Amino acid sequence: MRIGELSERTGIPRRLLRYYEEQGLITPERCENGYRSYDERLVDRVQQIRGLLDAGLPTRIIKQILPCLDGPGTIHFPDPTPEMLTTLELELDRMTRRIDCLARNRDAIAAYLEVVRGDGPSVGDARSVEA
Amino acid sequence: MRIGELSERTGIPRRLLRYYEEQGLITPERCENGYRSYDERLVDRVQQIRGLLDAGLPTRIIKQILPCLDGPGTIHFPDPTPEMLTTLELELDRMTRRIDCLARNRDAIAAYLEVVRGDGPSVGDARSVEA
DNA sequence: TCGAACCCTCACATTGATGTGAAGGTCAAG
DNA sequence: CTTGACCTTCACATCAATGTGAGGGTTCGA
Structure with a gap:
């Protein structure tokens, strides 16, 4: 999906989605035309990020802990x-x-x-x- | 006590103690010479403020909820x-x-x-x- | 009386998370 | 082809929480 849809589905402004990317929290693909292309799973991921942010963690910390919180069974240690x-x-x-x-x-x-x-x-x- | 002592006892920099005052979170007395004079109880109060701040609440909210959390027994509803x-x-x-x-x-x-x-x-x- | 160690105000700098808008490319529908 | 709704980057603005330092007063002990 593109940024607009992700924004709508998560309630996070486009601006912030780009910001999170800039901070290395998410890394969407790019289409031919340069548009960002977001995987379905990023819906959850983005919401998780918001939760942590709301909880007072700074992006640089979130970036570090995110890999540990991947999925229920999908834990792969980086x-x-x-x-x-x-x-x-x-x-x-x-x-x-x-x-x-x-x-x-x-x-x-x-x-x-x-x-x-x-x-x-x-x-x-x-x-x-x-x- | 003066700002230096409060700062030491709470671990909060002087600068922030003045900032909290500016934000209306605490209101120390003033001595003749203009020095701030802090009541003993403000030690706890300041630490409470820090806790809430660390917890992610903004000063303007803290200012609102502080009166409800006054002290042991000393609760006066504003x-x-x-x-x-x-x-x-x-x-x-x-x-x-x-x-x-x-x-x-x-x-x-x-x-x-x-x-x-x-x-x-x-x-x-x-x-x-x-x- | 002098210096150290306090205190004051003022004010600008910075950082993180955001808002906002300009200038422009892409694309589907009329 | 044009329009409108998307998307892009860039860049400046804002807000809260802090850092920092200048310029200057007060207090106290040597």
């Missing part, structure tokens, strides 16, 4: 250098911390909302967190 | 306009999706790492290229 493994470990850790922080704060907000809309009992206490 | 509640609901939703996405990808990475190390070297293509 020659993991120890350096890369370290990066992954590190990022794994960051992600966990990020998740914890987000979860704690989300829970606090949820609690707050619950209290505010008379849902719960009287005065509540939504304790939360930090890094 | 006249929740329906508009604000909507924002919170929305952000709550985003956070949940973000968490899910992060968790999925983190698990995938964790699984990958687990396979790569120790466990049997069977699947995949192990190329040995060198740069």
Whole structure:
């Protein structure tokens, strides 16, 4: 498919699809006329990228971890250098911390909302967190 | 305490502490001489801000949700306009999706790492290229 | 009294993720 | 053949989060 269709199917602006390519996150084929040609599988891939981006990971990290997330059974390791493994470990850790922080704060907000809309009992206490 | 001490205790550069203030996330007092004077509680507060920032929330959102996360017991609801509640609901939703996405990808990475190390070297293509 | 170590404001630079528009090629349908 | 809807590249604009440094005041100990 061409960029327009991929854009529509994923909800990602064309501009960003080109940007992700520029960042090395996806590498569509080219038709004779120079148009980008996207494989079906890139629909999922692009959405995964968006998810990670939304989750706060920078493209350069995403680029590194994407190869490990290929498919359910299709895991092929791209020659993991120890350096890369370290990066992954590190990022794994960051992600966990990020998740914890987000979860704690989300829970606090949820609690707050619950209290505010008379849902719960009287005065509540939504304790939360930090890094 | 002054900005230097807060910076040291939180690990946040002075520059950012001033930036957070500029963004309305914190509002330290001022001494006679114009120096910023930070309350003890701001140590936690600042770390909470960092956590949220790291988690991908922009300052303008953080500014909105911070009042709901004040302290242990000290929760005072600031006249929740329906508009604000909507924002919170929305952000709550985003956070949940973000968490899910992060968790999925983190698990995938964790699984990958687990396979790569120790466990049997069977699947995949192990190329040995060198740069 | 001097210097070191703080603090201030101002303001420009940078990076990452985007928006937007110009100038132009391709292609199917009227 | 022309028009409109695609596509291309290029390049400048923007926004948030930071870095960095200039120019200058304050405080404190030697």
